[in-house]
Amino acid sequence: AQSVTQLGSHVSVSEGALVLLRCNYSSSVPPYLFWYVQYPNQGLQLLLKYTTGATLVKGINGFEAEFKKSETSFHLTKPSAHMSDAAEYFCAVSDINTGGFKTIFGAGTRLFVKA
Amino acid sequence: EAQVTQNPRYLITVTGKKLTVTCSQNMNHEYMSWYRQDPGLGLRQIYYSMNVEVTDKGDVPEGYKVSRKEKRNFPLILESPSPNQTSLYFCASGRTNYNQPQHFGDGTRLSIL
Numbered sequence: 001a002q003s004v005t006q007l008g009s010h011v012s013v014s015e016g017a018l019v020l021l022r023c024n025y026s027s028s029v030p031p032y033l034f035w036y037v038q039y040p041n042q043g044l045q046l047l048l049k050y051t052t053g054a055t056l057v058k059g060i061n062g063f064e065a066e067f068k069k070s071e072t073s074f075h076l077t078k079p080s081a082h083m084s085d086a087a088e089y090f091c092a093v094s095d096i097n098t099g100g101f102k103t104i105f106g107a108g109t110r111l112f113v114k115a
Numbered sequence: 116e117a118q119v120t121q122n123p124r125y126l127i128t129v130t131g132k133k134l135t136v137t138c139s140q141n142m143n144h145e146y147m148s149w150y151r152q153d154p155g156l157g158l159r160q161i162y163y164s165m166n167v168e169v170t171d172k173g174d175v176p177e178g179y180k181v182s183r184k185e186k187r188n189f190p191l192i193l194e195s196p197s198p199n200q201t202s203l204y205f206c207a208s209g210r211t212n213y214n215q216p217q218h219f220g221d222g223t224r225l226s227i228l
Contacts, residue, residue: 009155043205044120044158050213056200058173062140094214099157101146101165103217105158 006106019078023091032094033074121220136191138206145211151202182218196227
């Protein structure tokens with residue numbers, strides 16, 4: 001079965017520093033990959049997605065992620081953290097073995113940004 | 116405004132008292148899904164629906180029921196709630212293609228005493 005692993009339940013960075021949130025998936029075929037962000041008391045919002053084509057994907061708010069098939073990874077990065085980036089981030093995979101209708105989420109990484 | 120609306124947002128109830136959480140979307144999406152979010156576990160899929168009258172189990176369906184009689188609505192039913200169903204619940208919708216993202220409601224926090 002598909003699984004998604006997010007390394008680090010909490011990540012703390014200083015404002016202006018690089019943000020790196022890690023995501024690894026298990027799949028025998030390239031999956032469809034998503035990053036979502038959740039602000040307090042809100043639902044999830046899409047940051048970016050990888051389906052096919054270019055492996056470096058740009059999303060909203062300056063985030064980007066790179067799909068690396070050989071490493072089964074889809075890490076999320078942002079060059080310079082802003083206080084408003086403090087939130088919980090979820091990596092998700094569409095399970096194409098079930099026609100893509102099942103979605104598997106990682107456990108989430110809470111990002112703290114220090115002034 | 117495109118949105119997924121869940122009601123209620125908060126509910127405290129007692130073991131065994133049937134409850135329904137409603138979910139409605141105004142984007143004409145075929146796909147709808149329910150998740151529960153628990154600390155350290157992320158979101159786990161309860162049930163999903165590919166279209167009207169078509170539903171299937173996710174990873175944690177036990178103790179839940181759903182129905183999809185209309186395209187826009189996808190209620191979650193707890194026939195006999197138990198304390199282990201205390202959680203934060205999210206409804207989501209999207210286009211049927213598996214490379215499409217989902218749009219989420221703001222969540223329903225259920226406490227079962």
